[in-house]
Amino acid sequence: MSISAFMRIASGMVLAQELMTLTPPLNDVEPTDIHLLTGMLDTMTDHVFLLRVEGERYRLVYCNEAMERFMNPTQESFCGRFLDDIVPDPGAYQQVADNYARARAVGHVIRYEESTEGFDAAPLTFFETTISPLVARDGNTVYICGISRDITARRSAELALKQTNERLAQQLAENHRLHEILHEEAIRDPLTNLFNRRYFLESLNREMNLAQRERHPVTLMMLDIDHFKKLNDQHGHVVGDQVLVEFSERLKEGMRKADVVCRWGGEEFLIMMPGLSQEDAYRRMLEWREINSPMVFKVADQRLTIRFSSGLATAPQNGVTADELITATDKALYLAKEAGRDQVKLSG
Numbered sequence: 001m002s003i004s005a006f007m008r009i010a011s012g013m014v015l016a017q018e019l020m021t022l023t024p025p026l027n028d029v030e031p032t033d034i035h036l037l038t039g040m041l042d043t044m045t046d047h048v049f050l051l052r053v054e055g056e057r058y059r060l061v062y063c064n065e066a067m068e069r070f071m072n073p074t075q076e077s078f079c080g081r082f083l084d085d086i087v088p089d090p091g092a093y094q095q096v097a098d099n100y101a102r103a104r105a106v107g108h109v110i111r112y113e114e115s116t117e118g119f120d121a122a123p124l125t126f127f128e129t130t131i132s133p134l135v136a137r138d139g140n141t142v143y144i145c146g147i148s149r150d151i152t153a154r155r156s157a158e159l160a161l162k163q164t165n166e167r168l169a170q171q172l173a174e175n176h177r178l179h180e181i182l183h184e185e186a187i188r189d190p191l192t193n194l195f196n197r198r199y200f201l202e203s204l205n206r207e208m209n210l211a212q213r214e215r216h217p218v219t220l221m222m223l224d225i226d227h228f229k230k231l232n233d234q235h236g237h238v239v240g241d242q243v244l245v246e247f248s249e250r251l252k253e254g255m256r257k258a259d260v261v262c263r264w265g266g267e268e269f270l271i272m273m274p275g276l277s278q279e280d281a282y283r284r285m286l287e288w289r290e291i292n293s294p295m296v297f298k299v300a301d302q303r304l305t306i307r308f309s310s311g312l313a314t315a316p317q318n319g320v321t322a323d324e325l326i327t328a329t330d331k332a333l334y335l336a337k338e339a340g341r342d343q344v345k346l347s348g
Protein backbone atom coordinates (compact mmCIF):
# COMPACT_ATOMS: atom_id res chain seq x y z
CA MET A 1 0.00 0.00 0.00
CA SER A 2 1.36 3.44 -0.94
CA ILE A 3 2.05 6.03 1.75
CA SER A 4 -0.62 8.36 0.43
CA ALA A 5 -3.26 5.58 0.34
CA PHE A 6 -2.31 4.72 3.91
CA MET A 7 -2.62 8.36 4.91
CA ARG A 8 -6.08 8.61 3.35
CA ILE A 9 -7.30 5.62 5.35
CA ALA A 10 -5.72 7.07 8.47
CA SER A 11 -7.44 10.35 7.78
CA GLY A 12 -10.82 8.59 7.50
CA MET A 13 -10.14 6.86 10.80
CA VAL A 14 -9.20 10.14 12.43
CA LEU A 15 -12.46 11.62 11.24
CA ALA A 16 -14.42 8.61 12.50
CA GLN A 17 -12.73 8.86 15.85
CA GLU A 18 -13.25 12.59 15.91
CA LEU A 19 -16.97 12.37 15.34
CA MET A 20 -17.54 9.34 17.58
CA THR A 21 -15.82 10.75 20.64
CA LEU A 22 -17.72 13.98 20.66
CA THR A 23 -19.24 15.02 23.96
CA PRO A 24 -22.02 15.82 23.61
CA PRO A 25 -22.42 13.54 20.55
CA LEU A 26 -23.09 15.15 17.19
CA ASN A 27 -25.53 12.52 16.05
CA ASP A 28 -26.04 8.77 15.91
CA VAL A 29 -23.14 8.19 13.57
CA GLU A 30 -21.53 4.75 13.08
CA PRO A 31 -17.76 4.38 12.29
CA THR A 32 -18.59 2.37 9.16
CA ASP A 33 -20.69 5.25 7.89
CA ILE A 34 -17.69 7.55 8.27
CA HIS A 35 -15.38 5.22 6.29
CA LEU A 36 -17.93 4.97 3.56
CA LEU A 37 -18.34 8.72 3.58
CA THR A 38 -14.61 9.54 3.41
CA GLY A 39 -14.18 7.00 0.63
CA MET A 40 -16.84 8.82 -1.34
CA LEU A 41 -15.41 12.23 -0.53
CA ASP A 42 -12.02 11.15 -1.89
CA THR A 43 -13.56 10.58 -5.31
CA MET A 44 -14.54 14.24 -5.53
CA THR A 45 -12.55 16.96 -7.26
CA ASP A 46 -14.07 19.63 -4.98
CA HIS A 47 -12.26 20.26 -1.70
CA VAL A 48 -14.11 19.01 1.37
CA PHE A 49 -12.94 19.92 4.86
CA LEU A 50 -13.91 19.83 8.49
CA LEU A 51 -12.61 22.28 11.09
CA ARG A 52 -13.02 21.85 14.83
CA VAL A 53 -13.87 25.05 16.66
CA GLU A 54 -11.46 25.53 19.58
CA GLY A 55 -12.26 28.78 21.28
CA GLU A 56 -11.51 31.46 18.73
CA ARG A 57 -9.36 29.17 16.60
CA TYR A 58 -10.12 26.53 14.00
CA ARG A 59 -8.26 23.25 13.76
CA LEU A 60 -8.37 21.32 10.50
CA VAL A 61 -9.39 17.79 11.46
CA TYR A 62 -10.27 16.44 8.05
CA CYS A 63 -9.85 17.25 4.40
CA ASN A 64 -10.49 15.03 1.41
CA GLU A 65 -7.82 13.80 -0.96
CA ALA A 66 -8.32 16.55 -3.54
CA MET A 67 -7.74 19.24 -0.94
CA GLU A 68 -4.83 17.41 0.64
CA ARG A 69 -3.10 17.12 -2.73
CA PHE A 70 -3.75 20.75 -3.54
CA MET A 71 -2.73 22.27 -0.21
CA ASN A 72 -0.03 19.87 0.77
CA PRO A 73 1.95 18.56 -2.18
CA THR A 74 4.95 17.72 0.05
CA GLN A 75 2.79 15.26 1.99
CA GLU A 76 3.77 16.72 5.33
CA SER A 77 1.24 16.29 8.08
CA PHE A 78 -1.54 18.75 7.28
CA CYS A 79 -4.55 17.72 9.32
CA GLY A 80 -4.40 18.72 12.94
CA ARG A 81 -2.91 22.14 12.19
CA PHE A 82 -4.64 25.35 13.16
CA LEU A 83 -6.02 27.44 10.34
CA ASP A 84 -4.04 30.51 11.41
CA ASP A 85 -0.93 28.36 10.95
CA ILE A 86 -2.02 27.21 7.47
CA VAL A 87 -2.96 30.77 6.48
CA PRO A 88 -0.12 32.89 7.90
CA ASP A 89 -1.16 36.13 6.21
CA PRO A 90 -3.22 38.01 8.86
CA GLY A 91 -5.45 39.75 6.29
CA ALA A 92 -6.23 36.53 4.43
CA TYR A 93 -6.85 34.66 7.69
CA GLN A 94 -9.18 37.39 8.91
CA GLN A 95 -11.28 37.05 5.78
CA VAL A 96 -11.64 33.30 6.29
CA ALA A 97 -12.39 33.72 10.00
CA ASP A 98 -14.97 36.42 9.25
CA ASN A 99 -16.83 34.06 6.95
CA TYR A 100 -16.82 31.33 9.62
CA ALA A 101 -18.06 33.81 12.22
CA ARG A 102 -20.85 34.82 9.83
CA ALA A 103 -21.91 31.18 9.33
CA ARG A 104 -21.83 30.60 13.11
CA ALA A 105 -23.89 33.72 13.71
CA VAL A 106 -26.61 32.85 11.17
CA GLY A 107 -26.46 29.13 12.07
CA HIS A 108 -26.87 27.83 8.54
CA VAL A 109 -25.13 27.31 5.21
CA ILE A 110 -23.50 30.32 3.57
CA ARG A 111 -21.74 30.64 0.21
CA TYR A 112 -18.98 33.02 -0.89
CA GLU A 113 -16.01 33.32 -3.19
CA GLU A 114 -12.42 33.32 -1.94
CA SER A 115 -8.89 32.84 -3.17
CA THR A 116 -5.74 31.23 -1.85
CA GLU A 117 -3.93 34.56 -1.73
CA GLY A 118 -1.98 34.55 1.54
CA PHE A 119 -2.20 30.75 1.95
CA ASP A 120 0.96 28.76 2.49
CA ALA A 121 2.28 26.74 -0.45
CA ALA A 122 -0.89 26.90 -2.54
CA PRO A 123 -1.01 28.23 -6.09
CA LEU A 124 -3.28 31.26 -6.57
CA THR A 125 -6.68 29.72 -7.12
CA PHE A 126 -10.22 31.03 -6.85
CA PHE A 127 -12.88 29.02 -5.07
CA GLU A 128 -16.59 29.14 -4.55
CA THR A 129 -16.96 27.92 -1.00
CA THR A 130 -20.01 26.70 0.86
CA ILE A 131 -19.69 26.25 4.61
CA SER A 132 -22.03 25.01 7.26
CA PRO A 133 -21.75 25.21 11.05
CA LEU A 134 -22.29 21.87 12.79
CA VAL A 135 -24.09 22.60 16.01
CA ALA A 136 -24.04 20.23 18.97
CA ARG A 137 -27.05 19.51 21.14
CA ASP A 138 -25.97 22.13 23.67
CA GLY A 139 -26.21 24.77 20.91
CA ASN A 140 -22.49 25.34 20.47
CA THR A 141 -20.91 25.22 17.05
CA VAL A 142 -18.36 22.43 17.25
CA TYR A 143 -17.35 22.15 13.63
CA ILE A 144 -17.33 24.08 10.43
CA CYS A 145 -17.63 21.80 7.45
CA GLY A 146 -17.12 23.12 3.99
CA ILE A 147 -16.78 22.39 0.34
CA SER A 148 -14.76 24.52 -2.08
CA ARG A 149 -15.06 24.38 -5.85
CA ASP A 150 -12.21 25.60 -8.04
CA ILE A 151 -13.67 28.41 -10.19
CA THR A 152 -10.35 29.77 -11.45
CA ALA A 153 -11.14 28.87 -15.06
CA ARG A 154 -14.57 30.50 -14.79
CA ARG A 155 -13.04 33.56 -13.11
CA SER A 156 -10.37 33.81 -15.85
CA ALA A 157 -13.06 33.51 -18.53
CA GLU A 158 -15.13 36.17 -16.76
CA LEU A 159 -12.08 38.41 -16.45
CA ALA A 160 -11.18 37.89 -20.11
CA LEU A 161 -14.78 38.67 -21.07
CA LYS A 162 -14.77 41.78 -18.90
CA GLN A 163 -11.49 42.93 -20.46
CA THR A 164 -12.85 42.22 -23.94
CA ASN A 165 -16.01 44.18 -23.12
CA GLU A 166 -13.95 47.07 -21.77
CA ARG A 167 -11.81 47.04 -24.91
CA LEU A 168 -14.92 46.97 -27.08
CA ALA A 169 -16.46 49.84 -25.11
CA GLN A 170 -13.24 51.84 -25.56
CA GLN A 171 -13.23 51.04 -29.28
CA LEU A 172 -16.86 52.05 -29.55
CA ALA A 173 -16.18 55.35 -27.78
CA GLU A 174 -13.19 55.94 -30.08
CA ASN A 175 -15.29 55.12 -33.17
CA HIS A 176 -17.96 57.47 -31.92
CA ARG A 177 -15.35 60.19 -31.40
CA LEU A 178 -13.91 59.65 -34.89
CA HIS A 179 -17.39 59.65 -36.35
CA GLU A 180 -18.08 62.98 -34.64
CA ILE A 181 -14.81 64.41 -35.97
CA LEU A 182 -15.57 63.17 -39.49
CA HIS A 183 -19.06 64.59 -39.29
CA GLU A 184 -17.72 67.93 -38.05
CA GLU A 185 -15.13 67.97 -40.84
CA ALA A 186 -17.81 67.14 -43.40
CA ILE A 187 -19.99 70.09 -42.40
CA ARG A 188 -17.37 72.74 -41.68
CA ASP A 189 -15.13 74.99 -43.72
CA PRO A 190 -11.54 74.05 -42.86
CA LEU A 191 -10.16 77.61 -42.77
CA THR A 192 -12.79 79.43 -40.73
CA ASN A 193 -14.51 76.48 -39.04
CA LEU A 194 -17.85 78.02 -40.03
CA PHE A 195 -20.49 75.72 -41.52
CA ASN A 196 -19.89 74.92 -45.18
CA ARG A 197 -22.17 75.49 -48.11
CA ARG A 198 -23.55 71.93 -48.17
CA TYR A 199 -24.57 71.98 -44.52
CA PHE A 200 -26.05 75.45 -44.92
CA LEU A 201 -28.25 74.37 -47.86
CA GLU A 202 -29.48 71.30 -45.95
CA SER A 203 -30.33 73.45 -42.93
CA LEU A 204 -31.98 76.12 -45.04
CA ASN A 205 -34.20 73.60 -46.87
CA ARG A 206 -35.26 72.09 -43.57
CA GLU A 207 -35.93 75.50 -42.07
CA MET A 208 -37.92 76.72 -45.09
CA ASN A 209 -40.26 73.72 -44.84
CA LEU A 210 -40.73 74.28 -41.15
CA ALA A 211 -41.25 78.01 -41.63
CA GLN A 212 -43.94 77.34 -44.23
CA ARG A 213 -45.77 74.91 -41.95
CA GLU A 214 -45.50 77.08 -38.87
CA ARG A 215 -45.80 80.39 -40.74
CA HIS A 216 -42.75 82.10 -39.32
CA PRO A 217 -40.23 84.20 -41.24
CA VAL A 218 -36.68 83.20 -42.18
CA THR A 219 -34.21 85.95 -42.98
CA LEU A 220 -30.96 85.45 -44.86
CA MET A 221 -28.07 87.83 -44.74
CA MET A 222 -25.15 87.71 -47.14
CA LEU A 223 -21.93 89.57 -46.31
CA ASP A 224 -19.00 90.20 -48.62
CA ILE A 225 -15.72 91.85 -47.65
CA ASP A 226 -15.10 94.87 -49.84
CA HIS A 227 -12.04 94.96 -52.10
CA PHE A 228 -10.66 91.76 -50.64
CA LYS A 229 -8.60 91.14 -53.77
CA LYS A 230 -6.72 94.36 -53.07
CA LEU A 231 -6.04 93.25 -49.48
CA ASN A 232 -4.68 89.95 -50.78
CA ASP A 233 -2.54 91.68 -53.37
CA GLN A 234 -1.12 94.17 -50.90
CA HIS A 235 -0.53 91.92 -47.89
CA GLY A 236 -0.38 88.43 -49.31
CA HIS A 237 -2.70 85.41 -49.23
CA VAL A 238 -1.64 84.33 -45.72
CA VAL A 239 -2.68 87.65 -44.24
CA GLY A 240 -5.88 87.43 -46.27
CA ASP A 241 -6.55 84.04 -44.66
CA GLN A 242 -6.02 85.48 -41.18
CA VAL A 243 -8.48 88.27 -41.94
CA LEU A 244 -11.05 85.70 -43.06
CA VAL A 245 -10.59 83.73 -39.83
CA GLU A 246 -10.85 86.83 -37.64
CA PHE A 247 -13.86 88.15 -39.54
CA SER A 248 -15.60 84.76 -39.10
CA GLU A 249 -14.99 84.85 -35.35
CA ARG A 250 -16.57 88.26 -34.98
CA LEU A 251 -19.48 87.20 -37.14
CA LYS A 252 -20.12 84.14 -34.96
CA GLU A 253 -19.89 86.19 -31.77
CA GLY A 254 -22.54 88.59 -33.04
CA MET A 255 -25.12 85.96 -34.00
CA ARG A 256 -27.73 84.05 -31.98
CA LYS A 257 -27.42 80.34 -31.18
CA ALA A 258 -30.23 79.53 -33.58
CA ASP A 259 -28.52 81.31 -36.49
CA VAL A 260 -26.53 79.25 -38.98
CA VAL A 261 -23.37 81.04 -40.05
CA CYS A 262 -21.71 79.72 -43.16
CA ARG A 263 -18.76 80.54 -45.38
CA TRP A 264 -20.54 80.65 -48.68
CA GLY A 265 -17.29 80.86 -50.66
CA GLY A 266 -14.18 83.07 -50.96
CA GLU A 267 -14.81 86.20 -48.89
CA GLU A 268 -18.59 85.73 -48.91
CA PHE A 269 -20.64 84.69 -45.86
CA LEU A 270 -24.26 83.67 -45.56
CA ILE A 271 -26.29 83.67 -42.35
CA MET A 272 -29.68 82.09 -41.80
CA MET A 273 -31.76 83.67 -39.05
CA PRO A 274 -34.85 81.52 -38.39
CA GLY A 275 -37.90 83.28 -36.95
CA LEU A 276 -36.46 86.77 -37.53
CA SER A 277 -38.44 89.32 -39.54
CA GLN A 278 -36.63 91.53 -42.03
CA GLU A 279 -37.03 94.59 -39.81
CA ASP A 280 -35.59 92.82 -36.76
CA ALA A 281 -32.74 91.33 -38.77
CA TYR A 282 -31.98 94.72 -40.33
CA ARG A 283 -31.92 96.38 -36.90
CA ARG A 284 -29.60 93.73 -35.56
CA MET A 285 -27.32 94.06 -38.57
CA LEU A 286 -27.07 97.81 -38.08
CA GLU A 287 -26.23 97.32 -34.40
CA TRP A 288 -23.55 94.81 -35.31
CA ARG A 289 -22.14 97.16 -37.94
CA GLU A 290 -21.96 99.93 -35.39
CA ILE A 291 -19.48 97.89 -33.39
CA ASN A 292 -17.72 96.12 -36.25
CA SER A 293 -17.63 98.46 -39.22
CA PRO A 294 -14.98 99.33 -40.13
CA MET A 295 -13.33 96.22 -38.73
CA VAL A 296 -9.78 96.81 -37.64
CA PHE A 297 -7.28 93.94 -37.34
CA LYS A 298 -3.78 93.71 -36.16
CA VAL A 299 -2.22 91.07 -38.36
CA ALA A 300 1.55 90.47 -38.42
CA ASP A 301 2.24 93.86 -36.81
CA GLN A 302 0.08 95.64 -39.37
CA ARG A 303 -3.16 97.48 -38.77
CA LEU A 304 -5.67 96.45 -41.40
CA THR A 305 -9.03 98.03 -41.88
CA ILE A 306 -11.77 96.26 -43.75
CA ARG A 307 -15.29 97.19 -44.70
CA PHE A 308 -18.03 94.98 -45.94
CA SER A 309 -21.36 95.04 -47.73
CA SER A 310 -24.46 93.01 -46.97
CA GLY A 311 -27.84 92.14 -48.36
CA LEU A 312 -30.94 90.86 -46.59
CA ALA A 313 -33.91 88.89 -47.88
CA THR A 314 -36.77 87.27 -45.97
CA ALA A 315 -39.11 84.36 -46.62
CA PRO A 316 -41.89 84.25 -47.53
CA GLN A 317 -42.06 87.79 -49.01
CA ASN A 318 -38.77 87.58 -51.01
CA GLY A 319 -38.90 83.87 -51.86
CA VAL A 320 -40.52 80.65 -50.71
CA THR A 321 -37.82 78.16 -51.69
CA ALA A 322 -34.20 78.06 -50.55
CA ASP A 323 -33.00 78.90 -54.07
CA GLU A 324 -35.35 81.86 -54.43
CA LEU A 325 -34.36 83.25 -51.06
CA ILE A 326 -30.61 82.92 -51.73
CA THR A 327 -31.00 84.60 -55.12
CA ALA A 328 -32.94 87.45 -53.50
CA THR A 329 -30.24 87.86 -50.83
CA ASP A 330 -27.52 87.84 -53.47
CA LYS A 331 -29.35 90.54 -55.39
CA ALA A 332 -29.64 92.68 -52.26
CA LEU A 333 -25.90 92.31 -51.71
CA TYR A 334 -25.28 93.30 -55.32
CA LEU A 335 -27.35 96.45 -54.71
CA ALA A 336 -25.14 97.27 -51.71
CA LYS A 337 -22.00 96.83 -53.84
CA GLU A 338 -23.49 98.87 -56.65
CA ALA A 339 -24.43 101.64 -54.25
CA GLY A 340 -20.76 102.09 -53.28
CA ARG A 341 -20.16 99.20 -50.80
CA ASP A 342 -19.85 99.42 -46.99
CA GLN A 343 -23.62 99.27 -46.43
CA VAL A 344 -26.70 97.03 -46.04
CA LYS A 345 -29.46 96.69 -48.63
CA LEU A 346 -32.80 94.93 -48.37
CA SER A 347 -34.33 92.72 -51.03
CA GLY A 348 -37.25 94.04 -53.04
Ligand SMILES: Nc1nc2c(ncn2[C@@H]2O[C@H](COP(=O)(O)OP(=O)(O)OP(=O)(O)O)[C@@H](O)[C@H]2O)c(=O)[nH]1
Nearest residue numbers: 224225226227228229230232237238240241266267
Ligand atom coordinates in the same frame (compact mmCIF):
# COMPACT_ATOMS: atom_id res chain seq x y z
N1 LIG B 1 -6.61 84.82 -48.75
C1 LIG B 1 -7.63 84.26 -49.35
N2 LIG B 1 -8.21 84.85 -50.41
C2 LIG B 1 -9.27 84.28 -51.00
C3 LIG B 1 -9.80 83.09 -50.54
N3 LIG B 1 -10.86 82.77 -51.32
C4 LIG B 1 -10.98 83.72 -52.25
N4 LIG B 1 -10.03 84.66 -52.06
C5 LIG B 1 -9.77 85.86 -52.82
O1 LIG B 1 -10.81 86.80 -52.65
C6 LIG B 1 -10.75 87.71 -53.73
C7 LIG B 1 -12.14 88.05 -54.17
O2 LIG B 1 -12.03 89.03 -55.16
P1 LIG B 1 -13.27 89.67 -55.90
O3 LIG B 1 -14.30 88.61 -56.17
O4 LIG B 1 -12.74 90.44 -57.04
O5 LIG B 1 -13.91 90.60 -54.83
P2 LIG B 1 -13.32 91.89 -54.09
O6 LIG B 1 -11.91 92.15 -54.43
O7 LIG B 1 -13.61 91.73 -52.65
O8 LIG B 1 -14.23 93.01 -54.67
P3 LIG B 1 -15.70 93.35 -54.25
O9 LIG B 1 -16.32 92.13 -53.67
O10 LIG B 1 -16.37 93.75 -55.51
O11 LIG B 1 -15.62 94.43 -53.26
C8 LIG B 1 -9.91 87.05 -54.80
O12 LIG B 1 -8.70 87.69 -54.93
C9 LIG B 1 -9.71 85.62 -54.29
O13 LIG B 1 -8.45 85.08 -54.67
C10 LIG B 1 -9.16 82.46 -49.41
O14 LIG B 1 -9.56 81.40 -48.94
N5 LIG B 1 -8.10 83.09 -48.86
